Amino acid sequence: MSDAKPKTLLVAACALIDTDGRILMAQRPDGKDHAGKWEFPGGKVEAGETPERALQRELYEELNIEPCETCMQPFSFSSFAYPDFHLLMPLYLCRQWDGFLRPKEGQATRWVWPDKLRDLDLVPADVDLASEVADRIPRGRRFPS
Numbered sequence: 511m512s513d514a515k516p517k518t519l520l521v522a523a524c525a526l527i528d529t530d531g532r533i534l535m536a537q538r539p540d541g542k543d544h545a546g547k548w549e550f551p552g553g554k555v556e557a558g559e560t561p562e563r564a565l566q567r568e569l570y571e572e573l574n575i576e577p578c579e580t581c582m583q584p585f586s587f588s589s590f591a592y593p594d595f596h597l598l599m600p601l602y603l604c605r606q607w608d609g610f611l612r613p614k615e616g617q618a619t620r621w622v623w624p625d626k627l628r629d630l631d632l633v634p635a636d637v638d639l640a641s642e643v644a645d646r647i648p649r650g651r652r653f654p655s
């Protein structure tokens with residue numbers, strides 16, 4: 511029996527919220543794990559980075575937008591055991607950013623009402639988070655409880 515334990519991977523993700531209260535979701539492109547499934551934009555936190563800084567970098571690289579650091583509000587997190595690693599993923603909310611949204615990596619994106627998030631084919635670690643977003647950010651509510 512091997513003593514090898516799956517490593518914990520820190521990934522930062524963000525629920526970008528538009529003025530109507532819809533959430534931006536991104537579809538994982540071909541060639542990545544979970545290709546075709548939907549997720550919150552974001553990515554791995556690199557050595558020496560804070561999650562907030564990683565999110566700024568990832569959102570610019572992926573979507574051409576730059577949220578200021580104080581525009582990202584910690585909301586919840588996922589701690590999820592994938593077969594080959596353990597995901598630890600803080601989820602932030604963000605309602606304000608600089609730049610025009612433009613997916614730069616060929617990924618599909620979609621603005622989704624909070625109560626419709628669960629209708630998407632989500633990556634496994636996001637299923638409970640999506641329910642929490644729907645519960646805490648109902649349609650028409652601009653701020654979570």
Ligand SMILES: Nc1nc2c([nH]c(=O)n2[C@@H]2O[C@H](COP(=O)(O)OP(=O)(O)OP(=O)(O)O)[C@@H](O)[C@H]2O)c(=O)[nH]1
Nearest residue numbers: 521523543544549550551552553554597633634635636
């Ligand atoms: N960005 C993001 N990744 C997520 C979410 N949920 C989730 O399980 N993950 C997983 O977190 C892992 C790392 O995410 P990622 O692939 O976007 O990170 P990255 O852009 O830095 O990857 P890369 O540079 O290797 O392509 C993937 O296995 C991905 O499936 C989510 O909501 N957003």
